[in-house]
Amino acid sequence: MDVILHLGAHRTGTTTFQHYVRDHLDTLAQGDIGYWGPARTRKSVFPGLFHAVNPRRPQRAQGRVRMLAAKAEARGVRRLLISDENMLGSCIDAFRRAALYPAAGEHMARLAAALGGxxxxxxxxxxxxxxxxxxxxxxxxxxxxxxxxxxxxxxIARGARGWRDVITDLACALPGADIRVMPFETFAGRPECTLREALDLDLPGDGRLRWLNRSLPLTELRDVLRERGGDPTVLPRGEGRWQPFTLAQAAALREKYADDLHWLAAGADGLATLTQDEIRARAGSNLPPGHMTEGHTHEQRQVAQHR
Structure with missing residues (x-):
């Protein structure tokens, strides 16, 4: 049985993708493809695997993962798709250490051991x-x-860690795995493209144009803080997306991202493959502009508003 990991990352349409996969579980099952999403992984598969004070707990968790994978294979599953962005780490840990997924390599090494190669x-x-x-x-x-x-x-803006470092950690922890990298700015709102990369399977686009778990705009964030008894004035004034970086800091981070993309386009030292947008002309429709609170077009508008 082959295992395919959809790692996310967070804030790149993972929830939309996971709902899309659930809509097509019957089709996947007909091809002997199994699926573990967050509803299962966080409740019964991964607890104790990544975060544990007791050193014996990760070993027990690895045994549980190994057992569940063996059961899936015994049922005739030939390919198992696992989608859970928390496999990389958490946003909270990223903020705590001011770095993109600093524990990604350790997490993947534990998961690789649990899944037995x-x-x-x-x-x-x-x-x-x-x-x-x-x-x-x-x-x-x-x-x-x-x-x-x-x-x-x-x-965070001064930090040296970028996506290249995350990808290198993944490649070290999962030697021999085919690592495919998709830019959010290109594939936002197109979960069928993510499924194609994962399983080489062509399914229709999401006709409902869902955009799930979107970031709340500043006005709604202030309301949430107020309802929780917090101080809404800690957020900046204005409406639209909250951009916590200064223009100079945002520019530095975008330059780092451009370096990451250049490295990927140049071959990523043989560690990963950058997914090209060869099907854009015949892909399903994206979200209507009025609903775009993610993606390149919306972000350009937000940057313009901050100038």
């Missing part, structure tokens, strides 16, 4: 760092976590 392919969606951190900020604030100050964002 079955991982054949990895799909990772990356996003411009300034927009990734901005979206992660809105998500964590909406869920009741702290709103970080300017010093934290300055620390």
């Amino acid at each position: 079955r991982v054949s392919r990895v799909v990772l969606t990356i996003r411009a760092q300034d927009m990734w951190w901005a979206s992660a900020s809105a998500l964590t604030a909406a869920r009741g976590h702290r709103v970080h100050d300017a010093a934290k964002y300055a620390q």
Whole structure:
């Protein structure tokens, strides 16, 4: 049985993709393809695998993963798709250490050991760092976590770790796996493309044009903070997307992202493959402009508003 990991990342349409996969479970089952999504992985598969004070707990968790994978194979599953962005780490940990997925390599090494070398392919969606951190900020604030100050964002902007480092960690932990990298700015709102990369399977686009788990705009974030008894004035004034970086910091992060994309386009030292947009002309429709609160076009408008 081959295992295909859809790692996310967070804030790159993972929830939309996971709902899309669930809509097509019957079709996948007909091809002997199994699926583990967050509803299963976080409840019964991964607990204790990545975060554990007791050193014996990861070993027990690895045994549980190994047992569940063996059961899936015994049922006739030839390919198992696992989609859970928390496999990379959490947004909270990223903020705590002011770095993109600093524990990604360790997490993947533990998962690889648990799956017994079955991982054949990895799909990772990356996003411009300034927009990734901005979206992660809105998500964590909406869920009741702290709103970080300017010093934290300055620390993040100065950090050296980019997507190239994350991908290198994945390749070291999963030697031999086919790592495919998809830019969010190109494939946002097209979960069928992600499924194609993962399984080489062509299915129709999402006709409902869902855009799930979107970042809340500033007006709604203030309401959430107020309802939780927090101070809404810690957020900047205005409407639209919360962009916590200064223009100079955002520019530095975008330059780092451009370097990451250049490295990928040049072959990524043989570690990964950058997915090209060869089907754009015949792909399904994207979200209507009025609903675009993610993606390149919307982000361009947001940058223009901050000038």
